[in-house]
Amino acid sequence: MGFDFNFIMEQIPYLMLGARNTLIISVIVLLLAVIVGIVGALAKTSGGRFLRLITGMYVEIARNTPELVQIYFVFFVFPSLGLKFNSFVSGVIAMTFFGGGYLVEVFRAGIEAVPKTQVEAAKSLALKNRQIIVNIVFPQALKICLPSLIGYLIFILKMSSLLATIGIVELTFVANDVIANNFHAFEMFSAVALLYLIMVWTISWLLGIVEKRFKYEL
């Protein structure tokens, strides 16, 4: 079983297409999931009873059903309900759904870890509720939850490999597609694993810089 390096060189354009699509879909999903996570966390911590119940149910479903089942659900079940999206949009919806679910809990934990005295001090200064959340609680919460947030963002990026099952031409799909025709599993999966590593390292490095800045600013 030799390692055919030339074979990988031939496949580089296709691998790059896969890597590009993995990045595009991951970035879109990460942004959407962060929005869902923040909104959900606020609803869960300071929303009314009904809002808390709804968000709680969403988080339970999103985190406690397999990611692959959610992807299949959007792709194969939604059309019977009259909601047909192409592979790409289906993938973004499903990943935002479970990614958002995880991030709601991440942000909630951060918000709840901000000392009560901070809120009380803000109230005594006659700040409005909105001001308290945006200017006092949220920045501190973000600082607290940043390390686990980075972990979950990387988790979401890696989960994009599941989208190969609904025919999105991302990195894992490229590997499977080439292997199915040329049987170079060793080469392809090595190349793909390396590319994922590079992407994950880049993202953690960038977020690491953000994390350091936060430490100084607050």
Next chain:
Amino acid sequence: MARMKSWVLLVLVSILITGLFVGCGKKEAADQTTASALEAIKAKGKLVIGVKGDFPPYGFVDEKGNNVGFEIDMARRLAEDLFGDPEKIELVVVTGTNRIPNLQSGKIDVILATLGITEERATQVDYSKPYFKSGVQLLVPKDSTIDSLEDLKGQQVITITGTTGDAGLQKLVPEAKLLKLATTSEALQALRDNRGVAFAQDNTLIYVLAKQYPEFKVVGEPFAESEWALAARKGETDVVDWINKNLDTWLQEDYYYQLYEKWIAKDTPDNFDPSVWIKRP
């Protein structure tokens, strides 16, 4: 100490050389038997044949644990021709990956296991005449206007990764966008949801699906065709000649059609013409 080491080395080298000679000797012996490979099978008293065990209706295992199917019947007729008894046969279940190694290592005499003729394989084995022909066709919804490969240009088409349908379509209609999925059930669901205008797959499967799910129909001429043949070890021409003689007889008798009626007809749509797959006199 140094002298001891060179002594060990000497022994090792001599063992290697002896091994080399013994190996060559065996190879020569094998070459001699190929001159009358058919006689060797006769002397053994049974035909050892590699068949599929998981590919209904061609070669599979029934509920009683017996090997049965289209190709198994062919195998038994070969034994009958050679020994006058269809039971003088040993069926060895092989897979797509191990069938040629099994033949080359002498575990089986002949492959009769949905083996398609390819140039690459022809360097490894000697093929008989083909007995079956499969190709890729399109499964489309009943009301579809898709009629040929031409109609697929610019359209989304469903395939299964790594199949002949997938590779063939990429080559013949590069303008088509492929939605590549992993399983037949996923592909059918996607076709139902109109995620693609057609599902391209081997017609041995497509016609069965069309029979099973009347909302679909099969269209288009078969492409990326593959002919199935028996295979014997490279150089065993007397075995291949003997198989070909039998295949000729079967063709004249319309035996392939009898096998089709027995094994496949119940799974194909009404008015299906089996000449897509088999030759008739």
